Amino acid sequence: MTYFIDRRPNAKHKSAVNRQRFLERYRKHIKRSVEEAVNRRSITDMERGEKISIPTKDISEPVFQHGPGGARNIVAPGNKEFLEGDKIRRPSGQGGGGGAEEGGASNQGEGNDEFAFTLSREEFLEFVFDGLELPHLQRKPLKSLEEIKMVRAGLARDGVPSRISITRSMREAYARRIAMRAPIKRALKEAQEALAAEERKDPVLRNPARVVELKAEIERLEKRIDAIPFIDTYDLRYHQLAAQPQPSSQAVMFCVMDVSGSMTQNHKDIAKRFFLLLYLFLEKHYEKVELVFVRHHTAAREVNEEEFFYSRETGGTIVSSALNLVNKIIEKRYPAGQWNLYVAQASDGDNWDDDSNICRDLLVKQLMPQLQYYAYVEITPHDHQSLWHEYEAVAAQFPERFAMRQIVDAGDIYPVFRELFKRRMSQER
Amino acid sequence: MSVNRKPIATGSDWNFSVLERFDEELARLADEYRLDTYPNQIEVITTEQMMDAYASVGMPVGYHHWSFGKQFLSVEQAYKRGQMGLAYELVINSNPCIAYLMEENTLMMQVLVIAHACYGHNSFFKGNYLFRTWTDAESIVDYLVFARKYIAQCEERHGVHAVEQLLDACHALQNYGVDRYKRPSPISAEEEAKRQDEREAYLQTQVNMLWRTIPEPPAGVAPLPGSLHSDDDPLGLHTGGRYPSEPQENLLYFIEKNAPLLAPWQREIVRIVRKLAQYFYPQRQTQVMNEGWACFWHYTLMNRLYDEGKVDEGLMLEFLQSHAAVINQPGFDSPYYSGLNPYALGFAIFMDIKRICDAPTAEDREWFPDIAGSPWRETLEFAMRNFKDESFIQQFLSPKVIRDLKLFLIVDDDQVEMLEVAAIHDDRGYKRIREALSSQYALSVREPNIQVVEAAIRGDRSLTLHHIQDSRRPLGRSVYPVIRHLQQLWGFPVHLVSMEDGKVTRRYHWPVEEESKGAG
Numbered sequence: 001m002t003y004f005i006d007r008r009p010n011a012k013h014k015s016a017v018n019r020q021r022f023l024e025r026y027r028k029h030i031k032r033s034v035e036e037a038v039n040r041r042s043i044t045d046m047e048r049g050e051k052i053s054i055p056t057k058d059i060s061e062p063v064f065q066h067g068p069g070g071a072r073n074i075v076a077p078g079n080k081e082f083l084e085g086d087k088i089r090r091p092s093g094q095g096g097g098g099g100a101e102e103g104g105a106s107n108q109g110e111g112n113d114e115f116a117f118t119l120s121r122e123e124f125l126e127f128v129f130d131g132l133e134l135p136h137l138q139r140k141p142l143k144s145l146e147e148i149k150m151v152r153a154g155l156a157r158d159g160v161p162s163r164i165s166i167t168r169s170m171r172e173a174y175a176r177r178i179a180m181r182a183p184i185k186r187a188l189k190e191a192q193e194a195l196a197a198e199e200r201k202d203p204v205l206r207n208p209a210r211v212v213e214l215k216a217e218i219e220r221l222e223k224r225i226d227a228i229p230f231i232d233t234y235d236l237r238y239h240q241l242a243a244q245p246q247p248s249s250q251a252v253m254f255c256v257m258d259v260s261g262s263m264t265q266n267h268k269d270i271a272k273r274f275f276l277l278l279y280l281f282l283e284k285h286y287e288k289v290e291l292v293f294v295r296h297h298t299a300a301r302e303v304n305e306e307e308f309f310y311s312r313e314t315g316g317t318i319v320s321s322a323l324n325l326v327n328k329i330i331e332k333r334y335p336a337g338q339w340n341l342y343v344a345q346a347s348d349g350d351n352w353d354d355d356s357n358i359c360r361d362l363l364v365k366q367l368m369p370q371l372q373y374y375a376y377v378e379i380t381p382h383d384h385q386s387l388w389h390e391y392e393a394v395a396a397q398f399p400e401r402f403a404m405r406q407i408v409d410a411g412d413i414y415p416v417f418r419e420l421f422k423r424r425m426s427q428e429r
Numbered sequence: 430m431s432v433n434r435k436p437i438a439t440g441s442d443w444n445f446s447v448l449e450r451f452d453e454e455l456a457r458l459a460d461e462y463r464l465d466t467y468p469n470q471i472e473v474i475t476t477e478q479m480m481d482a483y484a485s486v487g488m489p490v491g492y493h494h495w496s497f498g499k500q501f502l503s504v505e506q507a508y509k510r511g512q513m514g515l516a517y518e519l520v521i522n523s524n525p526c527i528a529y530l531m532e533e534n535t536l537m538m539q540v541l542v543i544a545h546a547c548y549g550h551n552s553f554f555k556g557n558y559l560f561r562t563w564t565d566a567e568s569i570v571d572y573l574v575f576a577r578k579y580i581a582q583c584e585e586r587h588g589v590h591a592v593e594q595l596l597d598a599c600h601a602l603q604n605y606g607v608d609r610y611k612r613p614s615p616i617s618a619e620e621e622a623k624r625q626d627e628r629e630a631y632l633q634t635q636v637n638m639l640w641r642t643i644p645e646p647p648a649g650v651a652p653l654p655g656s657l658h659s660d661d662d663p664l665g666l667h668t669g670g671r672y673p674s675e676p677q678e679n680l681l682y683f684i685e686k687n688a689p690l691l692a693p694w695q696r697e698i699v700r701i702v703r704k705l706a707q708y709f710y711p712q713r714q715t716q717v718m719n720e721g722w723a724c725f726w727h728y729t730l731m732n733r734l735y736d737e738g739k740v741d742e743g744l745m746l747e748f749l750q751s752h753a754a755v756i757n758q759p760g761f762d763s764p765y766y767s768g769l770n771p772y773a774l775g776f777a778i779f780m781d782i783k784r785i786c787d788a789p790t791a792e793d794r795e796w797f798p799d800i801a802g803s804p805w806r807e808t809l810e811f812a813m814r815n816f817k818d819e820s821f822i823q824q825f826l827s828p829k830v831i832r833d834l835k836l837f838l839i840v841d842d843d844q845v846e847m848l849e850v851a852a853i854h855d856d857r858g859y860k861r862i863r864e865a866l867s868s869q870y871a872l873s874v875r876e877p878n879i880q881v882v883e884a885a886i887r888g889d890r891s892l893t894l895h896h897i898q899d900s901r902r903p904l905g906r907s908v909y910p911v912i913r914h915l916q917q918l919w920g921f922p923v924h925l926v927s928m929e930d931g932k933v934t935r936r937y938h939w940p941v942e943e944e945s946k947g948a949g
Binding site: 001002003004005006007008010012013014015017018019020021022023024025059060061062063064065066067068069070071072073074075076077078079080082083084085086087088089090115116117118 | 597899
């Protein structure tokens with residue numbers, strides 16, 4: 001006796017929980033691998049998953065086993081030239097000459113020094129941005145309630161076929177069928193009883209006309225019962241959706257990058273990688289965050305994403321041009337009362353001599369009072385110049401909201417990024 | 430000779446109605462051969478579902494644990510990079526017998542797999558004495574459901590982490606969770622759940638009895654009213670003297686019943702792991718036989734289908750090719766060598782038994798006087814029912830199979846510089862090779878022999894185990910993590926002593942700081 005069952009439509013990802021448990025348990029190892037990977041791979045490459053290796057000894061499931069040593073017998077197949085009593089040199093390397101494999105215990109993965117597996121892109125980014133957030137994000141008064149979420153709002157009599165509620169529709173149909181049949185059934189039963197009574201009578205007393213009449217009546221009623229539709233448009237019920245405004249925190253991130261001549265190709269590359277990381281982070285965790293890209297040399301320009309990362313133009317350096325532009329854009333498009341404002345700036349620290357004071361004034365007087373957070377990264381292996389020192393003064397005034405870090409080489413990008421956007425409120429696990 | 434060939438289907442595509450018709454034919458042939466099977470439940474699944482099934486050791490329902498996730502990741506990795514193919518089938522010892530077929534299999538493969546799993550393995554599960562003794566096909570699925578629910582409840586109540594740690598410790602000892610000499614009682618989910626509360630309370634009183642500080646009455650004094658009679662105290666826990674009075678090889682059972690500090694739910698989880706280990710116990714001991722038997726029958730049944738004209742030449746050629754791959758045995762010096770292939774060995778032995786029955790040679794009459802010339806079907810059935818790998822090889826490995834596989838015996842002694850070839854496939858070597866191969870499959874040789882010898886119930890509550898060492902083979906390095914797990918379960922220090930010929934060769938302790946003291 002055999003039953004065939006097609007299980008293919010069944011739920012996939014039965015092991016998802018176990019997989020998560022595993023990732024959770026080896027969080028530390030995986031994080032380390034992810035950090036290395038982020039520094040190693042070119043940043044445009046963040047879109048794929050990552051191969052992770054964990055030392056096998058760290059994740060082994062120990063059981064009692066025989067160790068190497070002692071005397072043992074091994075039976076092996078495929079003897080070609082050996083005779084009884086032959087001596088063979090012990091094969092070097094792999095344990096006791098294949099004896100280790102005999103136990104059947106050597107599964108794939110075990111026996112190697114590294115346990116390797118692949119994180120999906122989602123899992124990878126999850127680890128990359130784990131524990132990071134935009135600092136000081138506030139719920140600003142909501143003027144434009146544009147964000148709307150559709151929520152289930154009970155059932156309705158009409159709707160689109162795709163939202164039909166089968167259970168409820170069938171329940172309605174069932175109730176209707178019961179209700180509609182009941183009187184007919186009652187009448188039918190009466191008619192049948194009458195017919196039976198008529199037929200039980202002596203043939204002499206029987207009224208043939210009545211019998212015919214009753215039979216016709218029964219037939220008519222049975223037809224009526226059959227005619228009751230199994231399901232009627234009247235029964236249909238649809239899931240209804242209602243639009244619910246969602247409170248949202250509007251936020252905008254200004255990405256300010258120095259593209260002046262003093263920035264070498266390497267510096268620019270590091271800056272771009274920093275912003276790409278930021279971009280990925282915001283894209284993944286804050287769907288509604290707007291991004292404004294500003295490039296500057298002696299003059300600043302608002303550009304689109306494409307141009308920000310790929311265009312090449314150079315010149316001298318006036319940092320305040322960028323800050324002015326940011327300020328203008330804020331005034332025009334992102335009033336501080338309604339928006340959470342963030343600025344991330346990357347530069348090699350080189351600036352026009354008199355300009356650094358202006359930058360400080362601009363920041364202290366105009367920008368900082370409006371901003372939630374200002375992150376500055378200086379990409380230089382050299383000594384700091386005036387801009388850094390002026391910014392230090394700003395940082396002293398706004399220790400919570402102004403952060404500055406130095407990046408020397410590509411390896412610093414991710415650690416610095418993590419430091420700048422570390423989750424603050426709650427204690428790190 | 431021409432057969433009137435009316436293949437049920439041709440080509441490599443299949444659908445359910447074709448599979449059903451093939452199954453009917455196979456069932457008819459199996460019936461003709463008197464194969465006794467459970468009803469079959471054949472489930473067609475996708476690749477990913479197959480990897481899921483792998484990860485849960487083939488169990489249709491499993492509790493959650495990170496190690497299954499690890500297993501899944503490693504299978505997925507190997508499969509995606511083409512380092513390994515997935516099994517075409519997975520079969521579960523249950524009633525009805527559940528077999529998983531991959532949707533990607535060709536028609537030939539599906540038919541092969543149905544013959545192999547649904548008639549081969551299935552009849553083995555139903556017939557072999559180890560499975561009959563140790564597993565209960567009726568209730569295993571129910572029990573798994575119960576186990577999963579119970580462990581999920583524990584996670585809710587006591588936290589995922591606590592449960593995970595406990596399971597880690599139990600898994601480390603699960604190969605030591607079987608009583609070899611007692612038939613276990615059948616397990617059923619409904620009953621388990623019903624009895625479980627009862628058991629929790631009862632177990633705790635038992636443990637309390639064991640660990641109470643009031644001195645025991647001296648031997649010979651009538652037991653106190655209300656105290657346990659012998660049925661409740663099978664181990665003689667309360668009669669004084671060394672405890673346990675006999676060494677205990679079932680470590681998990683000992684822990685479950687005696688560990689002083691475990692909470693009732695922890696005991697229940699130990700029990701669940703133990704019960705599942707017991708379920709897998711026969712499979713670990715019958716790999717060669719089980720696969721050999723299944724290969725024998727898929728080979729026989731497929732050939733019958735061909736002889737009757739139910740399959741065409743194309744399908745048959747495809748079958749022969751994959752059959753040859755399955756029973757291929759690379760030599761020891763081949764880069765593909767990874768130990769003896771149980772399919773190859775098992776298939777060779779079963780085929781040879783049939784040959785000995787049908788066409789015995791003088792050598793066979795000398796070696797197998799009782800089966801040479803006997804009806805092959807009965808002899809095969811007898812061999813399948815009453816042996817495990819160890820005894821099966823001891824009994825049925827013929828000189829011809831040894832010659833065919835060119836088996837030879839190497840002695841690897843770490844006190845001698847060279848390996849020695851102790852026997853080859855000749856008259857003087859057959860018996861030695863057979864003996865050595867048989868013990869190679871003996872669980873008692875494959876796994877270190879470790880037993881509980883004493884729990885210091887009146888002293889520091891430490892637990893002492895003996896490792897009975899053989900041929901100077903020491904314990905592997907994993908011994909420390911394992912006794913650490915054991916110590917977690919027991920709650921007090923654990924000592925493990927390696928002994929050979931009554932002499933102590935090595936001591937292990939956990940916690941480790943006792944080492945200096947203990948080694949002296």
